[in-house]
Amino acid sequence: MxxxxxxxxxxxxxxxxxxxxxxxxxxxRRHADAYARYARDKAAGMPGRSAQEAVVERVRARMAALWQVEAGDIGFVSSVAEGVSLLAESLAFRPGDNIVLDVKEYPSVAAPFAMKRGGPALRIAEGQAAGRLEALVDERTRVIAVSAVSYLNGERFDLAPLRALADRVGALLVVDFTQAAGYLRIEAGIADFAFAASYKWLLGVTGVATAYWNRARQPGWTPGSAGWHSLDSMARPDYAGPLALRPDALRFTRGNPAHLPLYILDGALDYLAQHDxxxxxxxxxxxxxxxxxxxxxxxxxxxxxxxxxxxxxxxxxxxxxxxxxxxxxxxxxxxxxxxxxxxxxxxxxxxxxxxxxxxxxxxxxxxxxxxxxxx
CATH class of the missing domain: 3.90.1150.10 (Aspartate Aminotransferase, domain 1)
Structure with a gap:
């Protein structure tokens, strides 16, 4: 060892x-170089901004490779809490709908759904039996929200049965990979939406989290809010007509991406890629x-x-x-x-x-x- x-x-x-x-x-220690590189690019005017955007695209490609998905499925938010909140706000529910999650679920995953006004009932799985989440899913379940690995006790969940159940009842499978990303091999495509913070096993810092949108499974998803960066035409939008959003997962990123944390994450992913x-x-x-x-x-x-x-x-x-x-x-x-x-x-x-x-x-x-x- x-x-x-x-x-x-x-x-x-x-x-x-x-x-x-x-x-x-x-x-x-290599992150000192990332700080320095960002400082140089930030001071370089428009060419510097182009360099920053190139880093955004490089990190998207690296996270996509790490998660075995397409780069266009990857966007960025400031935190898992922001990403799940943006998703929860975009969903419409009917009376009688429910959301299934574990009693030990991380607040950033559970709270956005729990706080949604007029939202569905929460079905909370208790205990530690392996199939406890599956036992609560029925035809009115609209979201199964789960951390791939629990922050509270380190339990790893088997996502395959949850995916099968979600498909059977027409529910979304929303996964937080924060406690898994960086050391466990991940196939994010099992989820409809997935998120991960950067400051743990990914060896980054706070300020940026990865947001994954499974466009093949959920092609029509539209967030309930937007900003300049998430618009398809960022230069001069036509506010007289309906606003068109970016066609990829950067519609999660309403304002400027957190460039400095992304420079650091870029270096961290490069470091991780050097190891089997x-x-x-x-x-x-x-x-x-x-x-x-x-x-x-x-x-x-x-x-x-x-x-x-x-x-x-x-x-x-x-x-x-x-x-x-x-x-x-x-x-x-x-x-x-x-x-x-x-x-x-x-x-x-x-x-x-x-x-x-x-x-x-x-x-x-x-x-x-x-x-x-x-x-």
Whole structure:
């Protein structure tokens, strides 16, 4: 379990076990060059703007290749919350319609539908059974909204049965790939719409998220709002007639794309492309399985599903005082992510067996001490 990435290529102190990719990954040192390149282009007048737009198109092509879709299916929003909100606002519902999602779904996916006035009923799946979402779908289901991997407990969902059900009842399958993109191989075409933030395993920063529109499945989709960048004629629109939108997924991008975060994402995708995707996925999943085994040996129950097919890059433990546990681990050179009643350990290509050993050296004792204190 030697790291696939060189940890020295990241902005993190040497000797630190960085196990919080599910929250934030450390910055690649190469991103300093992206900042500098953006600064030069921004100061270069109209040729500089053309250079910025070339970066937008290059990132579209790279994300499309990563997700095995067409470049025209890829657009950009500021966040997953903005993308799902734009989608939710565009949909019309009838009385009796419903939306299916999990009780542990990320707020950026669930809240836009929950807040929609006059919207459909929410059907909330409870528990951890593998088919719990499918069990709630019926002929009045209009949207199945799911994170490919749960932020809360690291559970990986099988999207194929959800796709089949969505087709059977005429529902949309909306997927958030944030906790999967960057280490799991993704076929985004299984979804009608999909999104992913950039600042986790994709090694980018906040400010830009990928938005995928499956134009083959949903050719007539039209957002409920627009801006200059999402119009087909951006120069001098004819406001006297109906406004024509761009024919591709950049109709998601109403205003200027976030050029600086896209320069950074461009460099991050270039870095990821230098490493074998299958090897990276196997490496990360191997670390996840090894940590689950280590926790079980120490008598610590994980809330991440035990089946390998339902595991991804994160392992979680429900516990009171998770923030204090995170702080105690940081004092020992191990970085984790706390809050929401659980502590989460997430792996990426810069992690290896040494990080795992350091965590298992201290965490079981610290966890037992916290349990005794809580009792």
């Amino acid at each position: 030697t790291p696939i990435f060189d940890p020295a290529e990241f902005e993190m102190p040497p000797g630190v076990a960085h196990l919080c990719a599910g929250g934030e990954t450390p910055l690649l 995707a299958a090897a990276l996925e196997a490496h990360v999943l191997g670390l996840t399985a090894a940590l689950r085994q280590g926790l079980a040996a120490a008598g610590i129950a994980s809330t991440t599903p035990a089946e390998p097919s339902r595991q991804a890059a994160s392992v979680t433990v429900d516990t009171a005082g998770s923030e204090a546990l995170v702080a105690a681990l940081e004092d020992r050179g191990v970085m984790a992510w706390g809050g929401r009643g659980r502590i989460r350990f997430s792996f990426h290509g810069y992690n290896g067996a040494e990080d795992l050993d350091r965590l298992l050296q201290d965490f079981p004792r610290l966890w037992r001490e916290s349990q005794r204190a809580a009792a």
